[in-house]
Amino acid sequence: MIRIPFNRPFATGDEIDYIRAAIATPKLSGDGSFTAECHRLLEQSLGAQKALLTTSCTHALEMAALLLNIGSGDEVIVPSFTFPSAANAFVLRGAKPVFVDIRADTLNIDESQIEQRITARTKAIFLVHYAGVACEMETIMAIARKHAIPVVEDNAHGLYGKYRARYLGTFGQLATLSFHETKNFSCGEGGALLINDAQFNQRAEIIREKGTDRSRFFRGEVDKYNWTDVGSSYLPSELLAAFLRAQLEHRDQIQESRRRIWEKYARELATWAETNRVRLPVVPPECEQSYHMFHVIMPSLASRQALISHLAGFGILAVFHYLPLHLSPMGVRFGGRQGDCPVTEDLSDRLLRFPFFTGMSSSEQSQVIDAVRAFRCQTGDV
Numbered sequence: 001m002i003r004i005p006f007n008r009p010f011a012t013g014d015e016i017d018y019i020r021a022a023i024a025t026p027k028l029s030g031d032g033s034f035t036a037e038c039h040r041l042l043e044q045s046l047g048a049q050k051a052l053l054t055t056s057c058t059h060a061l062e063m064a065a066l067l068l069n070i071g072s073g074d075e076v077i078v079p080s081f082t083f084p085s086a087a088n089a090f091v092l093r094g095a096k097p098v099f100v101d102i103r104a105d106t107l108n109i110d111e112s113q114i115e116q117r118i119t120a121r122t123k124a125i126f127l128v129h130y131a132g133v134a135c136e137m138e139t140i141m142a143i144a145r146k147h148a149i150p151v152v153e154d155n156a157h158g159l160y161g162k163y164r165a166r167y168l169g170t171f172g173q174l175a176t177l178s179f180h181e182t183k184n185f186s187c188g189e190g191g192a193l194l195i196n197d198a199q200f201n202q203r204a205e206i207i208r209e210k211g212t213d214r215s216r217f218f219r220g221e222v223d224k225y226n227w228t229d230v231g232s233s234y235l236p237s238e239l240l241a242a243f244l245r246a247q248l249e250h251r252d253q254i255q256e257s258r259r260r261i262w263e264k265y266a267r268e269l270a271t272w273a274e275t276n277r278v279r280l281p282v283v284p285p286e287c288e289q290s291y292h293m294f295h296v297i298m299p300s301l302a303s304r305q306a307l308i309s310h311l312a313g314f315g316i317l318a319v320f321h322y323l324p325l326h327l328s329p330m331g332v333r334f335g336g337r338q339g340d341c342p343v344t345e346d347l348s349d350r351l352l353r354f355p356f357f358t359g360m361s362s363s364e365q366s367q368v369i370d371a372v373r374a375f376r377c378q379t380g381d382v
């Protein structure tokens with residue numbers, strides 16, 4: 001039986017009041033006052049030009065692919081070590097993923113391998129700030145500028161993380177956020193598109209509103225709304241925005257709770273990690289992380305699996321991700337082969353994530369730490 005889950009959704013207490021308030025308004029569908037307030041909170045706190053709530057990060061990624069007119073025959077550069085949604089967003093449009101390996105330290109796309117993968121067909125770079133620790137954005141943005149290729153930051157993990165004192169999600173032309181229940185800020189399922197280039201503003205509203213100019217109609221700018229472009233239904237209801245508003249307003253409390261948990265893991269597992277040749281997360285000095293997760297790199301697949309079983313014996317759920325995209329059934333259909341991304345292939349077998357969630361009690365965390373410290377890697381592994 002699981003006593004300490006991997007994730008437990010956190011509520012600040014204000015969510016229910018805001019949901020009641022939303023019910024009392026005449027508008028429960030999208031883009032009412034709670035959505036507007038979430039947009040304002042995100043834009044002002046990040047210094048982003050425009051934020052649009054979406055029903056998920058997956059949908060925000062799909063909007064990005066539509067906005068960039070990605071289509072059949074195009075190529076998009078993406079790390080193999082990421083969530084399938086990043087690739088599906090442009091595969092749905094008929095484009096082909098070009099997988100790039102990751103850096104062994106941050107598990108982010110290896111910026112030194114990007115330029116050699118750019119061809120005349122490359123339409124975008126979709127990157128992810130893994131664990132809310134920034135990719136090497138200076139180098140990546142310089143390559144993107146040189147080749148005039150737009151960058152989409154999948155910032156599902158990294159809301160309020162920074163690179164060289166600037167918030168993640170404000171570098172690429174477009175960026176996405178996730179408010180799934182496992183993320184720092186949540187409304188169960190949800191996301192946002194951040195637009196850092198105003199040329200996309202109007203079309204993004206249309207794509208998000210079923211390909212119509214309904215947003216302009218609601219603002220009284222046109223007297224009827226019409227089908228004007230491709231699009232889908234990407235806006236969440238006011239009930240979700242009401243929940244999310246409470247979370248965004250408690251930014252300091254949430255981030256402080258997560259910072260304390262992350263630092264306790266790092267501090268109290270340091271000796272165990274060294275003795276067992278386990279690698280703790282790496283946060284380069286130019287990065288301020290978002291405290292999204294705590295992961296370790298075990299010496300081998302066997303030791304990773306053994307630690308999962310060991311922790312399960314204490315009722316503790318530890319999990320891993322991502323399976324390399326280039327070796328997945330879909331990745332193989334795009335020509336992915338063993339050995340294409342050796343760092344991804346190696347680290348994906350050895351990565352393990354410990355329980356980590358806002359409001360995790362000190363006693364719960366100590367139980368995890370004690371159980372981890374009781375684990376010894378086999379001599380062959382060390």
Ligand SMILES: Cc1ncc(COP(=O)(O)O)c(C=O)c1O
Nearest residue numbers: 056057058083085128156178180
């Ligand atoms: C890096 C990354 N991108 C996108 C997603 C998809 O997010 P959502 O569930 O909000 O669609 C995830 C999900 O965990 C993720 O880890």
